[in-house]
Amino acid sequence: MANSLYGPLADPTADAGYAEGHPPRVGFFTDTSVCIGCKACEVACKEWNSLPADGADPADVDVLALTGMSYDNTGGLGASTYRHVAFIEQEVPARRPDPVDLGMPAAELPQGRDATEVRWLMSSDVCKHCTHAACLDVCPTGALIRTEHGTVLVQDDICNGCGYCVPACPYGVIDQRKGDPAQGGGGAFKCTMCQDRLGAGLQPACATACPTESIQFGPLDELRERAAERVATLQDNGVPEARLYGHDPDDGVGGDGAFFLLLDEPEVYGLPPDPVVTTRDLPSMWRHAAAAALAVAGTVAASFLGARR
Numbered sequence: 001m002a003n004s005l006y007g008p009l010a011d012p013t014a015d016a017g018y019a020e021g022h023p024p025r026v027g028f029f030t031d032t033s034v035c036i037g038c039k040a041c042e043v044a045c046k047e048w049n050s051l052p053a054d055g056a057d058p059a060d061v062d063v064l065a066l067t068g069m070s071y072d073n074t075g076g077l078g079a080s081t082y083r084h085v086a087f088i089e090q091e092v093p094a095r096r097p098d099p100v101d102l103g104m105p106a107a108e109l110p111q112g113r114d115a116t117e118v119r120w121l122m123s124s125d126v127c128k129h130c131t132h133a134a135c136l137d138v139c140p141t142g143a144l145i146r147t148e149h150g151t152v153l154v155q156d157d158i159c160n161g162c163g164y165c166v167p168a169c170p171y172g173v174i175d176q177r178k179g180d181p182a183q184g185g186g187g188a189f190k191c192t193m194c195q196d197r198l199g200a201g202l203q204p205a206c207a208t209a210c211p212t213e214s215i216q217f218g219p220l221d222e223l224r225e226r227a228a229e230r231v232a233t234l235q236d237n238g239v240p241e242a243r244l245y246g247h248d249p250d251d252g253v254g255g256d257g258a259f260f261l262l263l264d265e266p267e268v269y270g271l272p273p274d275p276v277v278t279t280r281d282l283p284s285m286w287r288h289a290a291a292a293a294l295a296v297a298g299t300v301a302a303s304f305l306g307a308r309r
Contacts, residue, residue: 012131013025013147013149015146023148024149025149025150026149026151026219028207028223029216029217030214030258031214031261032124032214033234036122037122040209041085041124041210042085044209046082070089079190082190082192084126085123085125086124086125088122088268089120090118090121090268091116092116121263121269125270127174128246128253129191130257131257132277134169135169137168138164143155159188160187161176161188163188168278168279176188203217231244242261243261244261245262245266251275252276253276
């Protein structure tokens with residue numbers, strides 16, 4: 001099928017071989033403008049998926065390691081962290097309404113300094129469940145699959161721990177869990193979008209736990225429409241920096257199944273500004289490799305024929 005490795009793809013579920021009438025593709029829309037950094041999503045994810053604590057002492061899995069990075073003790077996504085709430089502290093120009101003259105002395109800033117204020121940017125990051133998922137493309141065992149809901153899932157019992165998927169992910173999401181393979185170590189892990197809950201007609205645990213509806217779950221087409229309306233509302237109300245990230249089917253991964261409303265550049269949140277599926281150039285690479293092999297074979301054959309003369 002066209003565009004199986006790169007570019008817009010209207011129905012990745014059908015592209016994966018599912019019959020007509022499959023469930024609609026679902027996903028996450030994370031509105032960072034209403035995220036309060038409570039980490040309810042992290043806790044709900046860990047509880048539902050029975051994930052170990054981050055940085056815990058192997059001898060005592062209930063001990064949480066402290067990173068010393070503000071309120072962020074998970075540090076980033078990983079094999080035991082399917083949701084990660086980032087805390088970004090910024091000093092920005094102060095947004096103050098026009099002053100009202102009350103006939104009283106006004107406090108003046110030191111000469112040469114503009115008024116500033118501190119703001120927090122908080123965002124709950126997660127696997128993007130890409131339309132074109134490089135991790136799925138490079139998996140040699142078929143452990144990574146496209147589900148009937150359009151999500152990308154790792155089958156723990158099939159993963160052999162080769163690690164090919166780890167460098168293939170343009171977002172650095174998927175990771176291998178350290179430890180004894182007999183106890184679940186060595187394999188690759190990431191967000192499952194609570195596949196077991198979806199099968200029972202439930203929402204993912206993180207979206208259910210979010211108190212501000214920063215994490216919204218539903219059919220992807222509906223979420224994209226809702227997100228566009230939300231951005232327009234924010235921009236009309238004096239937040240011109242509001243933007244969407246990962247929603248565009250024409251981007252380098254064909255659009256994400258989990259996309260975001262951001263209040264600053266993607267790099268501020270630790271996201272790549274222009275992600276591209278790493279398997280995009282595989283067809284041309286194989287063609288060049290085949291051409292090189294034919295050229296070598298032709299040269300060897302010509303040398304043998306020349307030697308016989």
